[in-house]
Amino acid sequence: MSAPLLEVRGLAKRFGSLRALDGVDLTVPHGGLTALIGPNGAGKTTAFGCIAGAQRPSGGSIRFEGIEIAGAAYHRVARLGLVRTYQVVQPFAEMTVLDAVTVGALLRRPRVASARDFAATTIDALGLGAKSATIARSLTIADKKRLELARALATEPRLLLLDEVMAGLTPTECAAAVELLRTIVARGITIVMVEHVMEVLMPLADHVVVLATGRVIFDGSPSDAVNDPGVIEAYLGRP
Numbered sequence: 001m002s003a004p005l006l007e008v009r010g011l012a013k014r015f016g017s018l019r020a021l022d023g024v025d026l027t028v029p030h031g032g033l034t035a036l037i038g039p040n041g042a043g044k045t046t047a048f049g050c051i052a053g054a055q056r057p058s059g060g061s062i063r064f065e066g067i068e069i070a071g072a073a074y075h076r077v078a079r080l081g082l083v084r085t086y087q088v089v090q091p092f093a094e095m096t097v098l099d100a101v102t103v104g105a106l107l108r109r110p111r112v113a114s115a116r117d118f119a120a121t122t123i124d125a126l127g128l129g130a131k132s133a134t135i136a137r138s139l140t141i142a143d144k145k146r147l148e149l150a151r152a153l154a155t156e157p158r159l160l161l162l163d164e165v166m167a168g169l170t171p172t173e174c175a176a177a178v179e180l181l182r183t184i185v186a187r188g189i190t191i192v193m194v195e196h197v198m199e200v201l202m203p204l205a206d207h208v209v210v211l212a213t214g215r216v217i218f219d220g221s222p223s224d225a226v227n228d229p230g231v232i233e234a235y236l237g238r239p
């Protein structure tokens, strides 16, 4: 049997006395979409930070295709094929859309001309083609989210961690984003997605993991998740 795409065991992250992640286990198979849900402050973004190499875990193991990556640098993890998007889009604010996506494409295409070509193709595929020369900062929220996705896709990932890419989108924009995510999964890219809109997630997810105060309280199918008393109490049942 081949290793799962991602296998996280006992992942811990402390900020001083706060246990933001308190022994998280997470297994992501090859293919499909896993939803990571839970109340604000549950540790979802911190988990992404640790898995994608932006934050050093306090403990635990993270294996990507059997390779231990806990504590590895972001660029090494990205080169292996694991990238995340950011909940708050920041670092590329002063760049044009094309330049920001080219930064992603340079990971596998060291020649700038070839990276720019690939970035342009990726931008077109996400419907941002008309905004190639726009400065990222002045994009609408929906387009900023699309830019984040384009930048991540330009690295040609095997596993994509998406942190609230739907937040702030109108229902129409959400529907377009859902279609986009379906085509990404159909291309064989595995997605783990943090999202709050259950109506969006449930039809899209193959697998649901629920975090609350740094621990996994549910791991199973979407239909079981919405009927689980612990999930309802910790997350779904809140006003």
Ligand SMILES: Nc1ncnc2c1ncn2[C@@H]1O[C@H](COP(=O)(O)OP(=O)(O)O)[C@@H](O)[C@H]1O
Pocket: 015, 018, 020, 038, 039, 040, 041, 042, 043, 044, 045, 046, 047
């Ligand atoms: N850099 C940090 N320093 C201190 N505490 C942090 C830091 N990042 C996150 N936290 C805390 O860790 C917990 C989990 O945060 P986060 O991972 O952002 O949750 P979520 O994404 O599920 O809303 C929260 O209590 C948050 O305040």
Ligand SMILES: [Mg+2]
Pocket: 044, 045, 046, 087
């Ligand atoms: Mg978060």
